[in-house]
Amino acid sequence: MNTAVxxxxxxxxxxxxxFERKSFRIKPKDLAKAxxxxxxxxxxxxxxxxxxxxxxxLPSARQDNDLRQSAFDHxxxxxxxxxxxxRIDDATSVYLFHILPSERVHYxxxxxxxxxxxxxxxxxxxxxxxxxxxxKLSLIHISEPTRLGMIS
Numbered sequence: 001m002n003t004a005v006x007x008x009x010x011x012x013x014x015x016x017x018x019f020e021r022k023s024f025r026i027k028p029k030d031l032a033k034a035x036x037x038x039x040x041x042x043x044x045x046x047x048x049x050x051x052x053x054x055x056x057x058l059p060s061a062r063q064d065n066d067l068r069q070s071a072f073d074h075x076x077x078x079x080x081x082x083x084x085x086x087r088i089d090d091a092t093s094v095y096l097f098h099i100l101p102s103e104r105v106h107y108x109x110x111x112x113x114x115x116x117x118x119x120x121x122x123x124x125x126x127x128x129x130x131x132x133x134x135x136k137l138s139l140i141h142i143s144e145p146t147r148l149g150m151i152s
Contacts, residue, residue: 016119032108033108042101047094057091058093080102115128
């Protein structure tokens with residue numbers, strides 16, 4: 001991996017359906033909303049440690065712990081997240097939260113459901129949640145093999 005290209009991209013790439021930037025100062029519950037939105041959509045990457053296209057430096061020990069636990073503590077069912085720590089220099093790092101699309105619908109612990117649409121995290125109402133459930137259910141059935149003997 002060419003780190004220089006990747007670092008530059010973290011600061012210059014526009015936020016979109018699959019990429020978002022967050023500060024180390026983000027509250028874990030707010031980070032969980034973005035994690036849920038990506039898992040409920042097509043997956044993506046959240047670069048944490050960037051504010052206004054500038055690196056934040058290093059997280060405090062408390063911030064590090066809170067960020068790493070955000071998906072476990074604030075999503076239901078828990079969204080699986082791979083966290084990559086990218087060291088920029090001695091005084092700067094960025095955490096890349098890699099979220100895969102999920103076959104399940106995920107919620108916050110308070111029951112809110114979010115979906116990544118374009119460059120925004122949108123909260124879904126009851127109709128949107130129902131539509132998302134149907135979509136995920138249909139995708140599961142489409143990907144399952146069919147036995148010819150069971151078709152009537």
